[in-house]
Amino acid sequence: MxxxxxxxxxxxxxxxxxxxPGITVxxxxxxxxxxxNSARLREGCRLFAERMLxxxxxxxxxxxxxxxxxxxxRSCLIPLLKRGFVDWIVSTGANLYHDTHFxxxxxxxxxxxxxxxxELREKGIVRIFDVFFSYEVLLSTDSFYREVLRAPxxxxxxxxxxxxxxxxxxxxxxxxxLGLVExxxxxxxxxxxxxxxxxxxxDSSIGMNAAAIALEGEAIHWDVFRDVNETAAIVYxxxxx
Numbered sequence: 001m002x003x004x005x006x007x008x009x010x011x012x013x014x015x016x017x018x019x020x021p022g023i024t025v026x027x028x029x030x031x032x033x034x035x036x037n038s039a040r041l042r043e044g045c046r047l048f049a050e051r052m053l054x055x056x057x058x059x060x061x062x063x064x065x066x067x068x069x070x071x072x073x074r075s076c077l078i079p080l081l082k083r084g085f086v087d088w089i090v091s092t093g094a095n096l097y098h099d100t101h102f103x104x105x106x107x108x109x110x111x112x113x114x115x116x117x118x119e120l121r122e123k124g125i126v127r128i129f130d131v132f133f134s135y136e137v138l139l140s141t142d143s144f145y146r147e148v149l150r151a152p153x154x155x156x157x158x159x160x161x162x163x164x165x166x167x168x169x170x171x172x173x174x175x176x177x178l179g180l181v182e183x184x185x186x187x188x189x190x191x192x193x194x195x196x197x198x199x200x201x202x203d204s205s206i207g208m209n210a211a212a213i214a215l216e217g218e219a220i221h222w223d224v225f226r227d228v229n230e231t232a233a234i235v236y237x238x239x240x241x
Contacts (some may be wrong), residue, residue: 052085058238063091068099069108069131073185081185081192088161088234089189089196093204096164096186096196097141098128103171103184104144106137138205144174145209150218159226161195168196195234197227 016032033042052059061080067073073095080086101108111132120127124135148154148170154163168190175187182188189196201207201222210220 056241058087058234059085060234061086061089063089063095065092066094066098066128066131068095068102068185069128069133071102071108073099074102074183077185078182078188081188081194082182086194088231089194090231091196091198093198093201093206096198097145097205099185100141100144100171101133101137103175103180103187104141105175105178105180106133106140108133108137142205142209144170145206146213149210149213149220154220155218157221157223157226159223159230160198160201161227161230163201163220163222164196164198165190165193195230197231199224199227 014034016034019028019032029042029045033039051057061077063077067077077086098108109132111127111130113127113130115127117127120132125132126135126138145167148167153166158166164186168184168186168188171184172187172190175181175184186196188194198204201224202211214220
């Protein structure tokens with residue numbers, strides 16, 4: 001069969017030009033990121049440039065997986081908030097809990113995934129894949145949350161956005177007292193008035209500490225239905241406008 005009569009098996013042919021000196025990031029993404037995960041990255045770049053950067057766009061950021069222990073709060077997320085790229089956040093409680101370590105001046109360290117966890121346990125080291133930190137980091141953060149959550153302002157029912165906004169003020173003040181600058185996502189969300197929601201507030205170490213002080217008669221009342229209505233209002237307002 002002549003080649004000209006053959007049906008095309010797909011979209012444009014994969015025939016990129018060689019990457020040359022002086023090529024821009026935009027040119028490289030458009031011309032060389034043609035398949036597999038690089039093509040998905042190109043799609044994400046186009047979505048960001050062609051949709052999210054348009055005027056009057058409401059951007060919701062969702063956080064899942066151990067992002068903040070790896071330092072992405074300070075390196076990537078806080079700069080996005082400061083430059084107005086994020087209007088509201090839905091995060092796992094774990095990301096906010098581990099983010100708090102940085103605001104309290106507690107350190108996380110690069111490690112390895114192929115280690116003996118029994119040996120780490122004997123040394124008091126906690127591992128999140130290849131992130132290492134002392135067990136004291138957890139104890140110190142737990143102590144901070146239990147102290148903060150006993151404050152009278154947390155005795156009333158509230159949605160998780162209000163809860164995180166109030167907690168963020170304490171994290172921000174501790175950060176400033178330690179002479180630290182913009183290390184905590186939850187602290188900067190408070191400073192920039194970006195609402196942060198958690199769909200399952202009890203499913204994290206923050207929730208575990210709240211449960212512990214509830215046994216002492218100082219319960220935290222998270223109004224998850226308020227969260228549903230507030231987040232639905234954000235989406236409805238964005239679509240209507």
